[in-house]
Amino acid sequence: MTTPVVEVRDLRKAYGAAPSAPGSGEGPGVHGVSFAVTPGEIFGILGPNGAGKTTTVECLAGLRDTDGGALMVLGVDPQTHPERVREDLGIQLQESHLHDKITVEEALRLYAAFYSDPADVEELLTLLDLQDKRRTQFAKLSGGQKQRLSIALALVGRPKVAILDELTTGLDPAARRATWDLVERVRATGVTILLVTHFMDEAERLCDRLVIIDRGRVVATGTPGELIDRLDDARAVRLRVAPDARRRALAALTPLVGTPDVAAVETDGDEIEVRGTRRVLFAVVPALAAADVVPDDVRTVSRTLEDVFVAVTGRAYDPDAAPGATDPDLSLTNTMDGADR
């Protein structure tokens, strides 16, 4: 088995006292998170706001002290040797703040000066599509350009692992898609990526594997496909059948419920929906053929990571749900400094 580049075992970090409200869990923080990231992956940490994602990556970067558990980044414990971890770890945290007047190129050269063997600034400008913006001041950049600059800054120390936190929050759909392409481009250069996000579609699109975190705990781990396929009704086949064949179609399909690949048959307007495993289509087609029903239209529908969240937590996914107390004074800045330990 490949040695993980990042390993988190039973990480614990609590903020303040546990809440007294019934059902509100153990209070804000992280309460036993475990996962391992293998080299070259885009690994996702997905969950609603306040789930504990940023806390987890800040502990990994040695920016916060933990209360318990074991952490390893490229063979080094970030809690005991944060400075060694930072040599190989690039981190782009939420809300990067740079001086309004600093230009893109100045910012990159300034950050490069902190490293003995920095990445080539020209290469970074090209990789992140910022050549045309090199002389633009930070305050004049669009949201997408600021995000691209923050990724470039996270990569300036030639990290082996890059942590990207809530990259696409506030971006329009086109800028989001462009940012996703960039993340894939960065991974293609050999950097392992730890992607923190509360966007289900982003995780589904980008991550090779992921953990879903809710209220400080891991509630699911796997590839997006594995997590979805574990649902009892991972897929659905939707059929439109002419009114005169409808009764025959239902008579053929209803007895399939309870067979290994079929969980339910339901009607919805003029459509019939058969839900089941990813092999549900294999059950539907022979049954229709035997009854000589030719549908006017057939579509397959896949579930999403949002359905996985609902299935494992029993709650609807509210990306903005932030349980527990917040710390109004906590303002995170880019790079290693600025976090309160």
Ligand SMILES: Nc1ncnc2c1ncn2[C@@H]1O[C@H](COP(=O)(O)OP(=O)(O)OP(=O)(O)O)[C@@H](O)[C@H]1O
């Ligand atoms: N310094 C702090 N003091 C008190 N509570 C904190 C502190 N930092 C985080 N928290 C709380 O701990 C919980 C987890 O926060 P964290 O930032 O790790 O969540 P998150 O999943 O990254 O969400 P978000 O995207 O909103 O940052 C939240 O309830 C948050 O309010």
